[in-house]
Amino acid sequence: MGLNERLLGDLQEAVRKDPELAVVGKFFTCDLLLGSGERHFLLRFREGDLAEIIPNPLPVVPWRVAIKAPEETWEKFLQNPPPPEFHDIWAATWLGHMTLEGDTKVLMQHHLAIWRTLKLLRETASVNFAAA
Amino acid sequence: MGANVSPVTGRYVDVEVEGETYEVFFLENGEGIPLLCQHTAGAHNHQFRNLLRDPEVTENFRVIAYDLPYHGKSDPPHGKEWWKEQYDLTSSFFQEFVLNLSEALDLDRPVFMGSSMGGVLCLHLARNHPESFRALIALEAADFTPGFYLDWWAHPEINDGELASSVVEGLMAPQTSELDRRLTMWYYSQAAPGVLKGDLYFYSAEHDMRETIGEIDTRKVPLYMLTGEYDYLSTPTQSEATAEKIEGAKFEAMREIGHFPMSENHETFMGYVAPILQEIRSADRVAGSA
Numbered sequence: 001m002g003l004n005e006r007l008l009g010d011l012q013e014a015v016r017k018d019p020e021l022a023v024v025g026k027f028f029t030c031d032l033l034l035g036s037g038e039r040h041f042l043l044r045f046r047e048g049d050l051a052e053i054i055p056n057p058l059p060v061v062p063w064r065v066a067i068k069a070p071e072e073t074w075e076k077f078l079q080n081p082p083p084p085e086f087h088d089i090w091a092a093t094w095l096g097h098m099t100l101e102g103d104t105k106v107l108m109q110h111h112l113a114i115w116r117t118l119k120l121l122r123e124t125a126s127v128n129f130a131a132a
Numbered sequence: 133m134g135a136n137v138s139p140v141t142g143r144y145v146d147v148e149v150e151g152e153t154y155e156v157f158f159l160e161n162g163e164g165i166p167l168l169c170q171h172t173a174g175a176h177n178h179q180f181r182n183l184l185r186d187p188e189v190t191e192n193f194r195v196i197a198y199d200l201p202y203h204g205k206s207d208p209p210h211g212k213e214w215w216k217e218q219y220d221l222t223s224s225f226f227q228e229f230v231l232n233l234s235e236a237l238d239l240d241r242p243v244f245m246g247s248s249m250g251g252v253l254c255l256h257l258a259r260n261h262p263e264s265f266r267a268l269i270a271l272e273a274a275d276f277t278p279g280f281y282l283d284w285w286a287h288p289e290i291n292d293g294e295l296a297s298s299v300v301e302g303l304m305a306p307q308t309s310e311l312d313r314r315l316t317m318w319y320y321s322q323a324a325p326g327v328l329k330g331d332l333y334f335y336s337a338e339h340d341m342r343e344t345i346g347e348i349d350t351r352k353v354p355l356y357m358l359t360g361e362y363d364y365l366s367t368p369t370q371s372e373a374t375a376e377k378i379e380g381a382k383f384e385a386m387r388e389i390g391h392f393p394m395s396e397n398h399e400t401f402m403g404y405v406a407p408i409l410q411e412i413r414s415a416d417r418v419a420g421s422a
Binding site: 024080081082084085087088089090091094095104105108109111112115116 | 279284287289290291294295297298299301302303305306307361362364365367
């Protein structure tokens, strides 16, 4: 299982409850696209809040940074603990399992907040998996 | 002293390198064979905090973890206008520094251990200065480690400390405790601007031993290589391929460890490094009795 609407909906709640993003997210305003195989999700962050999630946005809808990978890569990325090579977006990108697209500078500017968001995504996936 | 006073002490020593004097800060604890410990790029000697306090190590080794100039409590050179130059660490400076630090501390052929850029330095020291060391322990090293000499580490529109700490977190194993993870990230948020990038000049721009790695003669100095399975900059596969080009080099992959073994998970790391330290001690006793 890669990314899906339920998981990202739960991520929205996790982002809103996260004390760390409350500390570091003040300037986290960014449109981030996550691509899981053919499925895309646009995450609109506003001042640290995950304000809006748009599943499969039309191609003309803009974003600043995209993280794209096959579903199998996200599946490994979301395991807890994840296997080597799939535990981090740099690791997966470096070793050819994932791509980073868009404005690299924007990714670097918001890296800490994006990193934290993806940690929450893994934690959320673990909780969902345990509950399933 | 009180029960909560650590046996680890911190002092400064003057070290001459390329005609300049550096006031070098080092932490030390223990007695016996000197063990010099080199931190990773853009970090400082607290990465060895657990090794410095482990009686299993310090009862037989004098552990010395220093801050490379420009890092931690080791200032840039007081006699030079460093702010007018780009800080880019070079192989020649790095090697001369370690040799002269060893001499300044009057060490007799220390064991040298380093991670990442320190691990890579082991390969340079093994090839160029084998007579100066009892053994070399290269953590997270390979003969070629390109790609990380990036302007993003020192950019006015980017918070370099936040970027560095959250990027290096991805070099750690997920099994790392939250405290060790956060401390390792913290050290990466403490570097002065441009220092991480400058260190990575050595690691990712200058370092390329693909043609010369076979010149290392392990009959002159034993070379041990350890690499964590979660390291994507020098993967176990790459480190092993490097070791295979060096006759007599010993390699082992470490499970549940990434790019910062000593700082991520001391207990797991000791499972791999303690037998090496024991082997070095045994070889030393044999040599001493000869």
